[in-house]
Amino acid sequence: MARKIAVAILHGIGNQTEDFSDLFAEVLTKRFSQNIKPYYEEPENELIIQPIYWGSVFNEKENLLWEKLNQGTELDFKKLRQFVIHFFGDAIAYQPAFNYNPNYIKVHEVYARGLKILSEKAGEDAPLFVVAHSLGTVITSNYFYDLQFISERIHDDIKQNINETPLEKGYTLTSFYSLGSPLALWSLRYADFDIPIQVPSPHLKNYYPTLKGKWVNIYDKDDIFGYPLKSLNESYKRAVAEDVEVNSGDLISSSTPLSHKHYFKTNEVINEIGDEIAEAWKQLNLAPKSNQ
Template sequence: MQKIGIAVIHGAGIQKEDFAEILICRLKEKIEQVAKSKGLEITGEEFVFIPIYWGEVFHDKELKLWEAVQKGGPLDFLSLRKFMIEFLGDAIAYQPTDTHYQNYERVHETYFKALERLSEQVGHDSPLMVIGHSLGTVITSNYFYDVQKVNDTLPYIKDWLHGASPLSKGETLASFVSLGSPLALWSLRFYNFDKPIQVPSKDFKNHYPNAKGGWWNIYDRDDVLGYPLKTLNHAYDQAVNEDIEMNIGNLLTNWNPLSHFQYVKDEQIIQFIVQKLISLHSSL
């Protein structure tokens, strides 16, 4: 039985270790429903999920920072300030530095180790789909960019990849679903932001010549942190299969920026991901 590994990576803000539990349960239920309704020979065991919990890298430091800044005297808008430390703090802390093994590398090491565990469960050369939300989409892009463009300036990734599985190396990256991605904002960090990751990876066809994967970017027009990607430049237009605008959330959130936090709960998203998973499995 050919298995597919699915990595789920969260966005910015304080997250619990079980952040992906509800999403994974709903995806499994929907896969079973769809397979049964279409008479597909799918048991559900073909799809193995793993969460990538990178928030632990920053969690304790952000709590200590929050305690420290309150010692200077009374502050207004405490709830908003706490949100900024937890949310914006992740994005600032994640930026790469010239010093070896700082937060950027620590987050990517968490990513790598999760993929290694996943490869043990599904097979070292099994197809990989990544479901990323918010800052998790940027981390995914950076991780696979470093893997796919490995060179002498990235010794940290070279050490990890020595003897690693094809899945962990990104060779079997088949699909990427980016949800509420602020990757467009990250383009401002680079003079030429024209080297997106390849999805499927350039080596994927060597493992699965007939498989159908791709990169789908989903955003809500009311989400001020989620943006289309194909319009950034020609390279991203070619790299991303489709920008898909959806109205995300419920009556309280689907018309305002709070929609940013509703992607992983939205039934449309669940159905879309299941459709792509079954399509990938059928093409293997």
């Protein structure tokens, strides 16, 4: 039986819906399948994709806030204000606190439940690829930082959603694709711009000794929320394999800050991720057993 690949997809800031990843998952699977079709009859079954819809934690509260702010008050620029509430509300509400932030915990509970589903569907030790956009990259960084460096301090509500499987414990984290990431801005909260997570996980070699993984940071130079990461400090220079510049969006949006919204629809992004996941599958399933 072939080994499957697990893929977690996280959305970014803004008013997102539960189906945020449907189109991206479809085209990513198609690209992956094109690579695998010559070797496997049903390649689409080898890629297990799980969206992690963390926006469910904030959407209802942000909508309620908007209703309250509109009661008996005539505000100008209503659509822009709504955008600001959903766009920046997520980031403000999620901020990790030194002692306790229930929002941070709830978001990480959602993350843990998503990885649990992947573990059940793809296999407890399936290689894990994470594709995250915008604030989703910060959440991913925080989630795996907690697993890798301060696991003893993870809140019990989160731990209750984590089984003792290699995938759920982050041991099989193979590659991380950060799209339009504001991690550079978040790093200002820490001395010397903080310590990055380790990608691939240092435990990966215990399960797949020759499997190669990496952190690829993808940004558009016109995206004011997404930044290169390798230049932050020596630690990020080593941790991030590549800062890749792309044109995100169509002819108009790709040259404006609106490019931030279109990474999941950009062929260059889809093709790079799909091809690299396919190469990992080939290495796992087509290479001689002694090389795995």
